[in-house]
Amino acid sequence: MTKLPDWLAFDPRGPLRLGPRTFPGRIWTASGCFGYGLDGADLGTAGGGSPFDGLGAVVTKTVTPQARRGNPPPRLWETAHGALNSIGLENVGLARFADEIVPVLEARGVPFVASLAATRPEEFGDLARRLAAAAAGAAHWHGVELNLSCPNVAEGGVDFGRDPETVERCVAAAREHLAGRALLAKLTPNVGSIARLAAAAARGGADGVTAINTLIGMDVDLRTGEPVLPRRRGGYSGPALLPVALARVDEIVQETGLPVVGVGGVATLEDALKFFAVGAVAVQVGTAQMSDPFAAAAVAAALAAAG
């Protein structure tokens, strides 16, 4: 059992108040790393555990206005201490998400945050409006995380989330329809100043920001001299990101004081405590959740058990 350090400025074992919502915990799963929060419900451990035990929220796979088939394979490539992905925002589209997935999450009592992506600021407003209408009574739907930085989609993606003015417009468009839900903007680290993006999100009405999305990365197959991913570059995630993510969270907290949900390379309670140390209010487990469906639940359990 880990002893909670006495330098912690707050007790991370309690619930989290973020905007208009109270989340049941501060250990979440990251978007794209635990599906829509449906898969894994049938998995167990020798001790009878569930991957959902103690989670503060599941941030769903990103949903777009229309269904997307995603990128051609190969979509994943492991490097030392990290992984490249180019999934291409494969998803069922908002209509099926609202009609088929939200009711199951709600019935199972899974606290969730819907990750939304669009290609124009006004589309974020449409997505938020449609989801708010379809899921109005969903008590376990805590909020929305705007994916402003998925680097894989040629028509939108990273350029669009790199411009503070565009970030502000996207957030404002969604905010209008999300009274009563927490609104987060997930920010790209592939910029000079991430704090400027965070400040823009706050001006648009975000309750906080999630940092960081994947770095842009690449690998080369030495047998062919070609990139390993068909689209050449992809999103880089995994343990290698932890120091980068910590620095970016620290930058946002120091320069803006905004609530930050930290994400990047977290696999253990010790990793999570580093984010809490620099001021993150919650922590997401991403790539580690792919290699172990019980990763986030284990971090939550270790936190709950810490004295």
Next chain:
Amino acid sequence: MNPSADATAPPARRLRGTIADETAVSSSMRRLDLELEEPVAFQPGQFCMLNLAGERALVFGRPFSLLAASGRRLSLLYKVVGRGTARLRDAGAGAPVTCLTPLGRPFPAPDERPRLLLAGGVGLPPLIAWAERWGRPRDLRCAGGRDGDDLPRGLLGPGWRLSADRPAGEPGGRAVFAGNVVELARSLLPAGAPAHVVLACGPLPLLRAAAGLADERGWDCLVSVEERMGCGYGVCRGCVVPRAGDDGYATACKDGPVFDARALDWARFGGEGAA
């Protein structure tokens, strides 16, 4: 025909354990025996995601088809093809692991029609397991290798017909057909032979040839695909294969790894910028 949604296949569990034994079974194939914290059961065609505990340089687990289970002992076959499998070979007995298993849709139990088993490389374990559990004299079992020395002969009883692209003699006095495993099957089942249901597991060219044979004869065919995986339980969408009927994808880990050959789009399979 549908891959089995067999209600007797237990849900997957993440179990801790250790490497109990690791040994070469042919020139290229190795057998790994795990001792897990609880007894395990599986259906032929299912797989595990295996992680070396505490190994953070390896970001993802590695998928392995299951060969056998007995009590808390789980066995699989593998080839060293990269960093992960090399670490596994070198980890040694006693190394701690975590194992998520059993995963994926298995090959179904047989009906009255004879089966044609076509196995190559690391595609052997599911069909060895199938033959041990359900095999009958009327089923035809074919296993193929590159030079014959890479076939794990100790695991392939006399009921198996063997083929090799470049046969290197006939050790043990067993005949080895010169050619690939589908060519072997064609030689044993010429046009007009009774209908068989094809069960194929191995690299993509083998699966493609098996599906081609079945299509030509009007036979049913189930294939088990091999793909690079991230999670193994359906969440990462990394291990997709092209689905027939639309331009979308199915996951090898959860929708498969066993598919009706007609459910896959063979024209797109392996051809869309595969590295």
